[in-house]
Amino acid sequence: MNALRRLLQLAATLFAASLLIFLAMQVLPGDPAEVLLGMNADPVAIAALRTEMGLDRPLPVQFASWLGGVLTGDFGLSATYDVPVTDLMLERAVVTVPLAIMGVALSLGIALPVGLIAAIRRGKGADRAAMGLALFGLSVPNMWLGLMLIYVFAVVLGLAPAGGFPGWDSGVGRAFGALIMPAIALAVPQAAILTRIVRTSVVEAMDEDYVTLARAKGRRLGPAVLYHALPNAWAPILTIVGLQFGFLVSGAVVIETVFSLPGLGRLLFQAVNQRDLMVVAGVVLVLVATVVIVNALCDGLAAWINPRQRTAATA
Amino acid sequence: MRTALALSVLCVFAVGAILAIWWTPYPVDTMAIANRFAGPSLAHPLGTDQYGRDLLSMLMVGARTSLGVAAAAIAIGVAFGAPLGLLAAASDGIAGALVMRVNDIIFAFPALIVAVILTTSFGPGAMNAVFAIGVFNIPVFARLTASSARRILALDFIDAARLSGKGKVRIALEHVAPNIAPIILTQATTQFAIAILAEAGLSYVGLGAQPPSVSWGRMLNEAQTLVALAPQLAVWPGLAIAVAVLTVTTLGEALRRRLDPRFQRVRVA
Amino acid sequence: MLTVDALTAHAGRTPLLSGVSLRLGAGERLAIVGASGSGKSLTARASLALPPAGLTYGGRVALDGRDLLTMSEADLAPLRGRDIAMIFQEPATALNPAMRIGTQIEEPLRIHTDLNRTARRERVAALLERTGLRAVGVGPERFPHQLSGGQRQRVAVAIALALSPRLVIADEPTSALDSVSAAVVLDLLVRLTAEEGAGLILITHDLAVARRAERIAVMDAGRVVEEGATAAFLKAPKSEAGQRLVAAARLVLPPHPEVRADAAPHVLSAEGVTVMRGARATVRDASIAIAAGERLALVGGSGSGKTTLMRAVLGLLPRTGTVSVHGTPVVRPDEPRLRQTARLVFQDPATSFNPRHSVRRIVTEPLYRSGLSRREKTRRATAALAAVGLGEDALWRKPHAFSGGQRQRIAIARALIAEPEILVADEAVSALDAAIKADIVRLLDRLTRESGIGLVFIAHDLGLVRLLADRIVVMDDGAIVEEGDVAQIFGSPRHPATRALVAEAEALA
């Protein structure tokens, strides 16, 4: 029942978002048909292309046909590349999706242990050091970090490629190699935020009597935090991860620019410059939908972790 | 101590930014290309940029844009978000749920996406950055206001006020607003720090401030290819962004400690 | 067995304990009593070498001669839970909300023993049996939030006794529970520790709890001011703090003049009040009437709908049914007539004031539509504060500058300032220490006696009810089940809910 309501809400949000995106595309200046045909195009040819692209149909009809297509996995045809937008996005997703996953994994991989240690060593040197680092990580713009990484590791040390993506067919190792620095640049600010959240949530949970009780049972501090404080800190952490996902998407778009990665973000910028409306609409919708869905997933997971909500129906 | 330091740094930044409205050591709209890439000197404490403009003057003017955009964006976020949140908290029924739903939809659009859409529609510019970051902040403040207000509204003194015959608006102003203001203020500092970074990011990818206006993010963008030639061009704006964010975050934390009863209370059972 | 020598505790530079010394033999029961802030909980925590965050201990706490305070975490862990176990005050926070209770009871066994899974399960089942949880259908698969407060505290007892420790420390084990559950838990704790031959330290502010111990130590301002055998102490407390405690427990009020409860029209009456929360009625068809100058107690277990009923009558919750003032029905819930007649005093002094307002502003709030001048308002506020025993200097301070008891006086002053005919006190003393509680009860008695003001008080403490009430209304599961004067209710309770309440009150007395 609860899950069904969540799903309905999700669907409504996605629908509203797609409508918003579609409307936004309508106010863009520059005629896509004109752009497509270039400097010396014939007005008759432009008009013909407009008809072919369906730009002369009423707006509701255009929206319905676009949304209908999207629901069947067809995002329309790219004006610049003349190939299906879906193919174009899938081609780019093999860069962006692994990048985002690596970014999330890395930021969690950094934030969880560091945040936990900082919480356990509250007020001690390790805590101060971790929080200082987190504050620093929070303050550094990620594109700047990306530039510095390129400069140090690619230019000066020559350990990693400076940018670009060799493709998965050049070998999984090389492809991952090209994504490591971007993932680090992407993950550091996220990790900084998450470290602080992990620490705060765990510290808050640590102050609860049940952690003290666990220690009174004979648990040492570390295990008491791990078994008792952390499970209860998960819900706020997950909620924040969900809320942060929008930042992550923005960050990924910027980072793709810094590292010249052929991902969805680059596709978006190119499409904006070329007024490739179908691609812009498609990518924006996919990114927005991802944010919405990840958010909902995190919320759902946080609720599922909390037995109070999970067993609400039976209690 | 740390707070005092942060406060004075912020004051320096703010004074510099405000001063730059009327005066900078050198004008930033004239170029002296012969004198470009000059190192630090008495005349130019931080050196000059690729057009021979004084870097200190550029940073001051840049601060105006960067801090101004951030401040304006937060103002938008609070001005729209807080009343919406109050409305949502006060009306438990459909109106409240609707407000929160709209919020969710707005929240689904990351600032960068909003900036992309605005840029494609109206061309790039600092105002886009203000709106994009502002729009992104509305649901943040709406959610925070709604949850804080709900918590306050559940307390006994609200009932006491109702029993004294006070109306909803009066209770909101007298009892709810003063008690959630510190929470919102604290969040505003956090969001302000994020907004500085967001502005830098947008300017960096060309969706924010445009020439001839100067912003830290744009300076960083332009300095990119010059890193080998004149590293100071990238170092100063990068540092300015980092220090500004660091300062604001530190102040926000100090504020949180002062205002949050959890930090005041020593747990003595 | 346990020796505490010159124990100190500091939060930063602030001393919280100074030179506490105690001794406890094997199997002995000791009660540490004192007002809140006297340091009794800190002393208890020291026995496990578990200071709350930000605190440091000094001195010596020795178990069988080994100083716990100087031991490393690694050496302490094997002692905790096996030799010494602890029970916390608040059952809502002492159990991990994300873990099944079976797992939580099993945890000490996993840490300290080599028992296999089956053996551990059996032991958990036995503990559930012994604590009476099995009997009420609570199995190991439950989560804490699915249990009532009393049941959770029984889980805490099961955890404490899982390894038959030599010493159990119970920090206010019953003060967060309603009186029925409190009695059950306390009985259980005393009986099971006795069966195991374990020592027990009972920390409490309630002498009714403390009298179950063989010895009593009284603490005040971080020191032990008195220690001795329970009977001797109760008979003749030597220290001032001890005398205060005993006096509070023996509170006696002069008899209240007879009030004609059926004198019509009643000052305030409600008929057929029903309050819905979602699809469920939290109050069903309740009727209640209060005569001028009458002291009416509204009693019942937690969740029986007492508070909901009174809030609905005062217009704070949407309701159906009729509410009349002096026999004339109130049409709109926020009618000034209703507000002027009855004022509410809230349960929790911590949340009943806007922390940002001065006491003057808080106390004069009910005069908001009165049209009085600022000066007149201030004059009345001064008078109201004087009536509850606070000076004029209180006017300009913020609520956090006052203690819990003082805050409750301010709350009463706020209720009095509009010169109501009835004061509705919602558990107004249940969050207070015994000694302060007695002060407030005396204040309420004096006010009603002197000004002829009526009093409706919601309570679960039947001792207090017997002391203060003229008439008692009993609620159970949202409905009024019984009504009568004190002698009648205590002498011949008819409804099962009433009988249970009265039985508890007798047991604790």
Added chain:
Amino acid sequence: MALRVLFTFFLSIAAIVSAQAQTVDRPLVIGMGLEPPHLDPTAGAAAAIDEILYANVLEGLTRITEDGSVAPALATDWDISDDGLTVVFHLREGVTFHDGAPFDAEVAKFALDRARAEGAENAQPQLFTAIDTVEATDPTTLTLTLKEPDGDLVYSLGWGDAVMVHPDSAEANKQTPIGTGPFRFERWRRGDRVVLVRNDDYWGEPAKLPRVEFAFITDPAVALASLLAGDVQAYPSFPAPESLPVLEADQRFTVAIGTTEGETIMAINAARPPFDDVRVRRALSNAIDRNALVEGAMYGTATPIGSHFPPHAKAYVDLTDVYPYDPDKARALLEEAGVSDLKTTLTLPPTQYARRSGEIIAAQLRAVGIEAELIPVEWAEWLSRVFRGKDYDLTIVAHTEPNDINIYARPDYYFHVENARLDEIIASLAVEADPDKRTPLLEEAQRLITEDAVNVFLFQLPKNGVWDKRLHGLWTNSPIQANDVTGVYWTE
């Protein structure tokens, strides 16, 4: 649905990962700033299309060499009748397309007819306007009859817009171009790179490189970093001139500053007052310090120009002294024209030279009392608003087509300056093939547009080539938009 997309996505990852193509020892990776929208040079104006495919994959009847001259390609030679109305091309024998289809006169006829057809997508229809009919006389002979003599025809047929395509494959060329060149198209990973591999069945001398990749790197900083890191070994047109001194100092690189056909101008909308007044336009020319501009925007790598003509061309006249940098004169001219406190706009397309020049020019104009508001736009908006819509005051752009001075005679072009004498000159140039007669005409045309101060002529766009020292055979100059790698080779 979502599941289906997800499934497809994982399938494509799996397919790509398992493909594991072979690696070739010494491939060449060439960096480019812009990605082409598609890969058919006969159906689009984007320079990036030609820069990948011209001469490498797709060949024409003739070709243009590095020095700008015409050379035989798929035609071995040609005869022009005395009246100039018939041109006969003799075609190379034994040429096949990459898919094995043979090349002959019928194919050539198809390719030319397709390019010049009514409503064709070809971006340069004016190249073919003189052609009346195309006949395949025999398999190796192609006869063109003209409506009027066209001195440029053989040159025009060397453009990328006139390359030979096969009827069977022409329609698919946008995605998978199939030509006759020394390299075969292998794959195009959109947003990233196009990969070409050696065509071992080439009719001529085979290419020396086994594989060439064109990587698209928009960001100048990444361009520099990837060059330094060795991910990219050559930039025929390096986007960050400010980095050239660093690269020149680096032993690993060759820096070759060459020429292009790109005249960078600040175009003026003379249809809008006060720019209809030639004094105001001249004032603009006097107000701008070209040397400072070249230094500030291009780091000294460009050559200032005084008219719309490339300095390396034979008929070039140096007119840079006609309007020297003289702010006082500019102010005086403005005063004479009765213009004071002029507020105007300067629209800037997204290229770096335009954005940087715009910023400097705005500062220089401010010094003579002209406030120019900078309006940055994307290419699409520039095309529709400025170029086609003529809705602008001032704009900065480089006109990169070769021999394009004739745009000044086009009716209703976006500059809006009319000059009857210039129209005559351009008309006679169109039919004049004799170089000796063309030169004076071209010189006069240059002087006329400078006299009229139609636009402010800024500088010739340089071709800042940077590549690995061990690489040889890359073009220094760019007489046509192309990166001809047919003769490129590595040395140790």
